[in-house]
Amino acid sequence: MELKPTPPRDARSRYLNKKQTHVTEKTIYNYDTALTRFIGFLDSEGTADMRDVTSDTIARFEEWRLESVKPITARNDMRTIRNFIQFCESIQAVPVGLHELIQITNVKQEDEICDDVLLREEAVQILDQLDKYQYASLRHVTLLLLWKCGMRIGGLRALDVGDFDEGRPAVQIRHRPETGTPLKRKQNSERDVLIRPDTADVVADFIRNRRPDVTDDHDREPLIATDYGRASRTTITKHVYLSTSPCFSNGGTCPFNEDPSDCRATQWGHASKCPGSVSPHALRRGYVTAARNAGQPKDVTGDRVNMSGSILDKHYDKGTHDEKAERRKGYLRDI
Numbered sequence: 001m002e003l004k005p006t007p008p009r010d011a012r013s014r015y016l017n018k019k020q021t022h023v024t025e026k027t028i029y030n031y032d033t034a035l036t037r038f039i040g041f042l043d044s045e046g047t048a049d050m051r052d053v054t055s056d057t058i059a060r061f062e063e064w065r066l067e068s069v070k071p072i073t074a075r076n077d078m079r080t081i082r083n084f085i086q087f088c089e090s091i092q093a094v095p096v097g098l099h100e101l102i103q104i105t106n107v108k109q110e111d112e113i114c115d116d117v118l119l120r121e122e123a124v125q126i127l128d129q130l131d132k133y134q135y136a137s138l139r140h141v142t143l144l145l146l147w148k149c150g151m152r153i154g155g156l157r158a159l160d161v162g163d164f165d166e167g168r169p170a171v172q173i174r175h176r177p178e179t180g181t182p183l184k185r186k187q188n189s190e191r192d193v194l195i196r197p198d199t200a201d202v203v204a205d206f207i208r209n210r211r212p213d214v215t216d217d218h219d220r221e222p223l224i225a226t227d228y229g230r231a232s233r234t235t236i237t238k239h240v241y242l243s244t245s246p247c248f249s250n251g252g253t254c255p256f257n258e259d260p261s262d263c264r265a266t267q268w269g270h271a272s273k274c275p276g277s278v279s280p281h282a283l284r285r286g287y288v289t290a291a292r293n294a295g296q297p298k299d300v301t302g303d304r305v306n307m308s309g310s311i312l313d314k315h316y317d318k319g320t321h322d323e324k325a326e327r328r329k330g331y332l333r334d335i
Contacts, residue, residue, distance in 0.1 A: 004267065008047070008050055026233075038061055039063045055098060058078075117285040129248065130243065135205070138210070145159075146280055164204075170193060240278070241272045
């Protein structure tokens with residue numbers, strides 16, 4: 001089979017266009033980021049045609065990535081590259097079978113599992129501070145729903161005002177890709193999440209008194225709204241980083257010997273630089289761990305947060321050995 005001349009950027013565009021039919025915008029972004037790095041590497045080597053890409057080229061790219069990133073990041077890049085090369089085989093841009101020569105970066109188990117987690121005690125302290133000083137604010141509702149529901153950012157962003165059922169009370173998470181709010185697992189991520197009445201009271205007060213009267217670009221009424229419409233993932237993330245900085249919830253005392261009045265990490269957009277702040281996903285891990293420690297069954301927790309039992313065990317349940325032993329205690333029988 002004769003190979004066709006194909007510039008790497010053209011191959012990338014065709015690959016992403018094909019993927020757009022069945023994956024989320026965030027996944028497309030991740031693919032594009034990895035491929036942009038790969039094409040930049042090809043440019044640096046003077047490779048202007050996919051026909052000149054060999055397994056050795058790809059192995060050198062992996063070596064180059066490992067000079068600046070952790071193995072787990074390189075592994076994710078290599079998975080994307082292998083899938084991309086397989087697509088290139090289908091359009092006769094590279095030899096058939098090239099993708100089979102690509103070896104995915106090995107990762108130690110301890111490096112594969114992220115331990116970034118917000119403990120229940122920390123979450124309670126943060127929510128108490130928000131309840132006292134920023135009641136029913138966008139930040140309060142954001143942290144409250146992320147913690148109480150253990151949901152992903154995508155699920156939180158997808159909520160409209162009409163998805164809040166004050167009577168039950170519950171929030172209804174729906175996949176609406178045609179209007180800008182896809183869910184990670186599409187229809188499989190759709191679910192209703194029951195919430196406590198006190199949580200519902202905060203959400204209701206936010207809607208009635210503090211939520212901006214705005215619609216998004218699709219004339220929907222976003223629940224998590226700013227003056228400009230539906231809150232972005234970046235905005236939500238910034239609220240979480242600021243709220244989880246230790247000096248926010250412990251009376252202004254910095255455990256890292258910084259002066260909060262002069263610390264750049266206390267400013268909007270810079271809180272991620274604080275070594276004590278955590279990302280939104282740490283709340284999801286924290287909720288799962290706290291729910292399991294409280295005796296909530298694994299399948300109930302998994303259904304609530306839209307997660308399989310194996311993923312829950314491997315990546316999200318951060319209970320200590322003592323905590324896990326206590327969970328089993330009530331099931332012990334004298335045999």
